[in-house]
Amino acid sequence: QVQLQESGPGLVKSSETLSLTCTVSGASISNFYWSWIRQSPGKGLEWIGYVDNNGVTNYNPSLKSRVAMSRDTSRGQFFMRLYSVTAADTAVYFCARLPLGSGDYYFDHWGQGILVSVSS
């Protein structure tokens, strides 16, 4: 049974860096692509980016200049950093599995999400 769990601070100050961790169980980090997706309060979903099964990253052009993703295969974790945050970055952040290596372009397992608020 694949499970994902986000962790990190629930409050970040404006202009600082948002750092999140996703811990995966039931699947190997090395065998799949892993994504971050966010949902602003009362709004829809926005794909942020992924780290693939070789550690290569790909980001949404709208966030590319401020985001960095990485992984630690030994710990079964992958990470996201979002730099220079503003109030517009307040959202629930989800981590999700993307089985792109097998040709599937969808998100089949999601974490429960973590609300991150940006304060001034």
Next chain:
Amino acid sequence: QSAPTQPASVSGSPGQSITISCSGSDSDIGTYNAVSWYQQRPGSSPKVLIYEVRRRPSGVSSRFSGSKSGSTASLTISGLQPEDEAIYYCCSYAPFNKFALWLFGGGTRVTVL
């Protein structure tokens, strides 16, 4: 790249069928069959219902079906049930300048009357 367009809300009575549209463009839905649909209940994370336009993951009810015509994808819920009340999102693979990109629709709130 623009997000696919979905109606804000759709409603139906128990037992009826409803269809949610997801209108994209020639560069995403019109070209790729990488369309997926997600159900999100309040306080929960999205759950995939459909992928590759019409494929259902194991465990998803056959009452959910997907289709595509041109650059518009659709999700049909047959035999509407009270537990189908949720927000439904479509998602399309929409590569941009040779980089991968996924775009979600704005979501459609389904109400069971």
